[in-house]
Amino acid sequence: xxxxxxxxxxxxxxxxxxxxxxxxxxxxxxxxxxxxxxxxxxxxxxxxxxxxxxxxxxxxxxxxxxxxxxxxxxxxxxxxxxxxxxxxxxxxxxxxxxxxxxxxxxxxxxxxxxxxxxxxxxxxxxxxxxxxxxxxxxxxxxxxxxxxxxxxxxxxxxxxxxxxxxxxxxxxxxxxxxxxxxxx
Ligand SMILES: [Zn+2]
Numbered sequence: 272x273x274x275x276x277x278x279x280x281x282x283x284x285x286x287x288x289x290x291x292x293x294x295x296x297x298x299x300x301x302x303x304x305x306x307x308x309x310x311x312x313x314x315x316x317x318x319x320x321x322x323x324x325x326x327x328x329x330x331x332x333x334x335x336x337x338x339x340x341x342x343x344x345x346x347x348x349x350x351x352x353x354x355x356x357x358x359x360x361x362x363x364x365x366x367x368x369x370x371x372x373x374x375x376x377x378x379x380x381x382x383x384x385x386x387x388x389x390x391x392x393x394x395x396x397x398x399x400x401x402x403x404x405x406x407x408x409x410x411x412x413x414x415x416x417x418x419x420x421x422x423x424x425x426x427x428x429x430x431x432x433x434x435x436x437x438x439x440x441x442x443x444x445x446x447x448x449x450x451x452x453x454x455x
Pocket of ligand 1: 279354355356381404405407410411412413414
């Protein structure tokens with residue numbers, strides 16, 4: 272079951288990457304980010320930031336109660352890299368995550384979206400350095416960590432968001448690793 276929009280191969284940016292197989296129109300839904308659905312507590316248990324770093328690229332924090340771990344049951348979407356000037360967005364709808372083109376993408380271009388790693392008031396320069404960005408875009412912020420503070424949402428808010436998710440597309444935050452680091 273191959274994706275018709277992109278193929279996975281070696282990338283100059285980071286390990287493997289996803290490359291457009293044809294011209295893609297803005298707004299096209301390319302793939303769903305899937306994997307095992309787990310709780311944030313379970314993702315903390317599975318991955319200790321201080322020991323494993325690479326695994327984090329396969330975690331996607333959907334809301335305060337759901338994390339998708341693409342290490343298990345993931346598809347080719349897990350190989351789409353981060354960029355500070357991305358041609359795709361991660362869109363959350365009814366607690367599921369989709370990768371969509373946010374502009375016209377030409378055949379052969381590498382696909383990327385902004386991982387927006389969670390930033391809390393406790394996020395340090397060392398955290399930013401650990402998640403250094405090498406995307407090479409002119410407006411690269413130097414780190415994969417989000418530019419703005421993205422605090423975990425409260426329960427009631429998460430419910431409200433679920434209801435309105437179909438109407439208002441929200442940008443997703445790829446994982447909660449810096450939050451966990453901050454608490455240590
Ligand atoms: Zn960058």
